[in-house]
Amino acid sequence: MSLLDRFTLRDDVAIVTGAGRGIGRAIALAYAEAGARVVCAARTLTDVEAVVADIRAAGGQAVAVSCDVNEPAQRQAMVQTALETFGRITHLVNNAGGAGPNDPLKMSVEEFEQVLRFNVSSAYALAQLCVPHMHEAGSGNILNITSGAARYAQPQFSAYGSAKAALSQLTRLLAHDFAPRIRVNAIAPGPILTDALNRVMPTEMRAAMEANTPMKCLGEVEDIAAAALYLATPASRWVTGKIIEVDGGAESSVWPG
Incomplete structure (x- = not known):
């Protein structure tokens, strides 16, 4: 096998999850381009149907599934669709998640726990559902999308930062639980210039963030997709339990303020 042959997901x-837009869409497209058959899942079905249409137009295979990862029945239905459509499961990308800034004196405990549920518990539950099928397939790979917020100390991020820090540690621990047949890694993106962010970000804010980033530019979704592809393919066969930071070199938050 040549070195370039290691960067394939053929068969x-x-x-x-969260494949309808942004980072999730870019990862789904990258995996399909590398030869994988992809189950594109998100809460908004029309979004993932558009991604599937792009994959099929490029000659790939994909199926769209409406799934709220907070809902057990919908998680199970998504996994079942993967098995019925493509016969097996070898990769899981836990990309769905997120939360906005929070005031720790105003956010209720219940709201805090919901952030943990969305970002951490859903990834844990999906690993439970998918790993047995990965064992049946002979090997597998789990990729969690965490965040630079998991390690930055910054105000108003006690909920999101704590949730992503928990997801990072869950990644390390599950890697030991599932080794050697299944690898578990994560990517911690810095600020990524998605289409949605680009539309609402003031020019002066973008300029300040770029100035605060050692690479002097913001990330693009393809930067994360490229790292996700490496971590999924045989090229990274000896990598597990790692958090890959794709953040332009930032060692603290680049948000102005």
């Missing part, structure tokens, strides 16, 4: 089957 693999991947579930990508």
Whole structure:
């Protein structure tokens, strides 16, 4: 096998959550381009149907699934769709998640726990559902999308930062639980210039963030997709339990303020 042959997902089957837009969409497209059959899942069905249309137009195979990862029945239905459509599961990308800034004196405990549920518990639950099928397939790979916020100390991020820090540690621990047949890694993106962010970000804010980033530019979704592809393919066969920081070199938050 040549070195470039290691960067392939031919004959693999991947579930990508939050695949309708942004980072999740870019990862789904990258996996399909590398040869994987992709289950594109998100809460908004029309979004993932558009991604699937792009994959099929490029000659790939994909299926769209409406799934709220907070809902057990919908998680199970997504996994079942993957099995019925493509026969097996070899990759899981836990990309769905997120939360906005919070005031720790105003956010209720219940709201805090919901952030943990969305970002951490859903990833844990999906690993439970998918790993047995990965064992049946002979090997597998789990990729969690965490965040630079997991290690930055900054105000108003006690909920989101704590949740992503928990997801990072869950990644390390599950890697030991599932080794050697299944690898578990994560990517911690810095600020990524998604289409949605680009539309609402003031020019002066973008300029300040770029100035605060050692690479002097913000990340693009393809930067994360490229790292996700490496971590999914045989090129990274000896990498597990790692958090890959794709953040332009930032060692603290680049948000102005």
